[in-house]
Amino acid sequence: LQRYRDQIKTWTTNSDIKDKKALLESRKLIEREMERFKVCEKETKTKAFSKEGLGQQSKIDPREREKNKTRDWLNSTVDSLNTQIDMFEAEMEGLVVKKGKARPPRLVHLEASVARNKEHIMRLEQIMRLLDNEAVQYEEVENIKDFLEDYLERNQEEPEDFADVDEMYESLGVDLSKEACSQPLPPREENAGEAKKEKRTSLASNLPSVPEEG
Numbered sequence: 072l073q074r075y076r077d078q079i080k081t082w083t084t085n086s087d088i089k090d091k092k093a094l095l096e097s098r099k100l101i102e103r104e105m106e107r108f109k110v111c112e113k114e115t116k117t118k119a120f121s122k123e124g125l126g127q128q129s130k131i132d133p134r135e136r137e138k139n140k141t142r143d144w145l146n147s148t149v150d151s152l153n154t155q156i157d158m159f160e161a162e163m164e165g166l167v168v169k170k171g172k173a174r175p176p177r178l179v180h181l182e183a184s185v186a187r188n189k190e191h192i193m194r195l196e197q198i199m200r201l202l203d204n205e206a207v208q209y210e211e212v213e214n215i216k217d218f219l220e221d222y223l224e225r226n227q228e229e230p231e232d233f234a235d236v237d238e239m240y241e242s243l244g245v246d247l248s249k250e251a252c253s254q255p256l257p258p259r260e261e262n263a264g265e266a267k268k269e270k271r272t273s274l275a276s277n278l279p280s281v282p283e284e285g
Contacts, residue, residue, distance in 0.1 A: 083164045091165040098161050102154060109150075134209075138202065141209040144216065145199050151223055152188045152195075159185050184226065190236045191222070197252040198243070207243060214242045 079098045083091050131139075159181045166178045201207040218239045226233050233239075240247050 080161065080164075083161065095161055095165050099158060102158060106154060138209045141212050142199060142202060145195050145202070145212070148219055148223070149192050149195050152192050155223070155226075156185050156188050159188075180230070184230070187226070187230075187233070187236060191219070191239075193249065193252050194236070194240055194247045195219075197247055198240075201245060207245060211243055215239055 079094050079101070082088060083094050083098070088094070163178060163181045163185075166175055166181075168174055168178065198207060198212060202209065202212065222233050222239070237247070245251075
């Protein structure tokens with residue numbers, strides 16, 4: 072499927088082919104089948120290793136398990152955004168800009184859609200890094216799920232509802248600007264929980280002892 076999609080992409084760039092509508096429709100169909108295959112492959116792997124997977128999950132800390140689920144959702148959302156970008160770019164290749172004429176409104180719209188999706192991808196990848204670094208907790212990421220799923224579903228129907236990209240991430244309370252996303256994160260503080268526990272133990276040992284009665 073990947074090979075066929077790439078071949079169609081090559082054909083759509085051929086100036087000798089005037090009517091590219093059938094090619095673009097075929098490419099969309101192939102991309103939908105690729106998505107279906109991805110889902111099927113994931114389900115098959117889950118079933119094949121379900122007993123082993125369940126055995127391993129019982130050994131994982133519940134919070135770590137939820138964190139992994141959140142990371143999987145973030146990765147899946149990034150994949151969906153990239154799939155949309157591929158579809159937008161495929162359609163853009165079929166739009167002709169005539170010399171001396173204004174750019175077609177549809178082309179302008181698609182270019183804005185690609186740029187907006189890339190803004191979301193940049194922020195989601197930064198959130199994954201923050202999650203791994205424990206600068207953001209999985210519970211906080213839950214707060215943006217509905218917004219992003221709504222965006223994936225409606226960003227072409229009502230794009231004006233999603234003009235402000237940053238607004239969707241305000242509840243996280245972290246800087247997700249382009250400048251912040253390009254900066255390396257500080258090193259993760261290992262065993263932070265254990266350090267806090269040791270500190271409490273140390274403070275308790277310094278408290279004055281209470282004399283026993285009798």
